[in-house]
Amino acid sequence: MLKVINFQSSAREELVNLKDEIEAFVGDSKIDAGLCFVYCPHTTGGLVVNSYLDPNTPKDILHEIDRLIPTRLDFFHTFDTPSDAAGHVKSSLVGVSAVFVIDDGKLMLGHSQGILFAEFDGPRDRMIFAKIIPG
Amino acid sequence: MLKVINFQSSAREELVNLKDEIEAFVGDSKIDAGLCFVYCPHTTGGLVVNSYLDPNTPKDILHEIDRLIPTRLDFFHTFDTPSDAAGHVKSSLVGVSAVFVIDDGKLMLGHSQGILFAEFDGPRDRMIFAKIIPG
Amino acid sequence: MLKVINFQSSAREELVNLKDEIEAFVGDSKIDAGLCFVYCPHTTGGLVVNSYLDPNTPKDILHEIDRLIPTRLDFFHTFDTPSDAAGHVKSSLVGVSAVFVIDDGKLMLGHSQGILFAEFDGPRDRMIFAKIIPG
Numbered sequence: 001m002l003k004v005i006n007f008q009s010s011a012r013e014e015l016v017n018l019k020d021e022i023e024a025f026v027g028d029s030k031i032d033a034g035l036c037f038v039y040c041p042h043t044t045g046g047l048v049v050n051s052y053l054d055p056n057t058p059k060d061i062l063h064e065i066d067r068l069i070p071t072r073l074d075f076f077h078t079f080d081t082p083s084d085a086a087g088h089v090k091s092s093l094v095g096v097s098a099v100f101v102i103d104d105g106k107l108m109l110g111h112s113q114g115i116l117f118a119e120f121d122g123p124r125d126r127m128i129f130a131k132i133i134p135g
Numbered sequence: 136m137l138k139v140i141n142f143q144s145s146a147r148e149e150l151v152n153l154k155d156e157i158e159a160f161v162g163d164s165k166i167d168a169g170l171c172f173v174y175c176p177h178t179t180g181g182l183v184v185n186s187y188l189d190p191n192t193p194k195d196i197l198h199e200i201d202r203l204i205p206t207r208l209d210f211f212h213t214f215d216t217p218s219d220a221a222g223h224v225k226s227s228l229v230g231v232s233a234v235f236v237i238d239d240g241k242l243m244l245g246h247s248q249g250i251l252f253a254e255f256d257g258p259r260d261r262m263i264f265a266k267i268i269p270g
Numbered sequence: 271m272l273k274v275i276n277f278q279s280s281a282r283e284e285l286v287n288l289k290d291e292i293e294a295f296v297g298d299s300k301i302d303a304g305l306c307f308v309y310c311p312h313t314t315g316g317l318v319v320n321s322y323l324d325p326n327t328p329k330d331i332l333h334e335i336d337r338l339i340p341t342r343l344d345f346f347h348t349f350d351t352p353s354d355a356a357g358h359v360k361s362s363l364v365g366v367s368a369v370f371v372i373d374d375g376k377l378m379l380g381h382s383q384g385i386l387f388a389e390f391d392g393p394r395d396r397m398i399f400a401k402i403i404p405g
Contacts, residue, residue: 002303002371002373033137035172035266035268037305037369037371039369039370039371039378041378041379041380041383042380043319043320043321043327043380043382043383048227049178049227049230049231049232050178050223050226050227051178051223054212054214056210056211056212056213056214057178057211057212057220057223059211059212060210060211060212060220060223060224061223061224061227063211064204064224065224065227065228068203068338069334075326075330076326076327076329076330076333077324077326077327077329077330078326079324079326085327085330088320088321088327088330088331089330089331089334089335091320092318092319092320092331092335092364093228093335093363093364094227094228094230095230095319095364095365095368096319096368096383097319097368097369097370098230098231098232098369099172099174099232099233099234099369100174100232101137101172101174101264101266103137108174108176108264109176110176110177110178112178113176113178113231129371129378131305131371131405133268133305133403133405134405135266135268135269135405168272170307170401170403183362184313184362184365184366184367185313185358185361185362186313186358189347189349191345191346191347191348191349192313192346192347192355192358194346194347195345195346195347195355195358195359196358196359196362198346199339199359200359200362200363203338228363229362229363229365230365233365233366233367234307234309234367234368234369235309235367236272236307236309236399236401238272243309243311243399244311245311245312245313247313248311248313248366268403270401270403270404270405
């Protein structure tokens with residue numbers, strides 16, 4: 001079972017929580033036990049699994065990653081904008097694939113874990129793939 | 136097959152090697168070929184797969200991540216402690232899910248690879264999930 | 271289905287694109303839908319999924335990671351070279367496992383995504399494992 005989730009990011013940098021969409025997909029699948037894979041096909045975005053309960057946590061995550069890889073003019077890749085060049089590096093650090101366990105028909109997430117698409121060069125039309133296998 | 140491994144971290148920052156527990160789970164499963172998925176449900180901890188043979192390597196890994204994301208007072212998230220706020224960012228960088236190949240009844244790890252839970256805000260009671268599927 | 275891909279890196283730091291080898295493995299498998307797992311058994315190398323169309327993007331990625339974790343003399347791990355010690359940290363940040371979706375007989379990669387082995391302490395003989403499961 002494969003689902004493509006389309007959405008739009010609304011800022012240059014943003015963590016978009018896709019937990020509800022992915023949990024709905026798991027619920028619809030009627031699978032009791034298995035795995036759910038999430039994949040980001042973008043190179044200036046990535047996947048972060050972290051807390052979203054306090055909106056300041058996503059803000060810290062984005063702010064710190066931006067502090068580590070500042071958007072600036074001295075990147076080698078100058079075909080696109082400086083935030084695009086920085087975004088490729090940020091995406092490489094957070095990664096683009098994640099795996100989740102399904103048990104008793106539900107995603108086994110920690111209680112404050114969201115499944116966050118990390119936008120590093122928005123706003124843009126984005127998509128992620130979610131795939132479920134029983135097992 | 137799903138196993139929840141409970142353990143306690145013993146320091147604010149620590150890499151806890153869970154390789155033996157996960158290898159034992161793979162052995163008990165009697166599965167000859169397949170995949171083993173490891174998942175960390177915490178948001179101030181993560182998973183690192185790296186060398187543990189020289190204890191100075193885990194020390195370097197923790198020290199460098201702490202240098203990149205110093206525990207300090209200017210995080211936006213101030214509901215918990217500064218090390219909690221820093222831990223969310225560190226967890227986002229190392230990630231919380233990992234996949235391993237099982238072949239000939241064994242995990243195909245590199246000879247010095249450990250499966251390390253990265254504690255960024257301990258000491259605490261922690262757990263990870265390990266799941267095996269044949270294939 | 272498991273494939274071990276052997277190759278040699280040619281520089282101290284390099285992103286080696288293994289997309290063609292992995293796509294060929296997926297094609298040979300004749301599997302229409304499923305998942306492809308890629309695993310790096312090394313502790314001074316890792317996996318990065320990012321753009322390779324402009325060679326300056328891999329250059330930026332390596333350069334920025336090297337800026338974050340400079341090769342220098344003050345690592346705790348001094349059994350090997352300073353670039354080995356730095357490589358362990360870099361590998362921990364980018365990670366060693368990745369998952370890809372197979373649909374309609376093909377890897378669902380973004381149009382500019384490569385599957386890049388990140389060499390952080392080369393040149394060396396290296397290998398990665400690719401495993402496919404239907405589903």
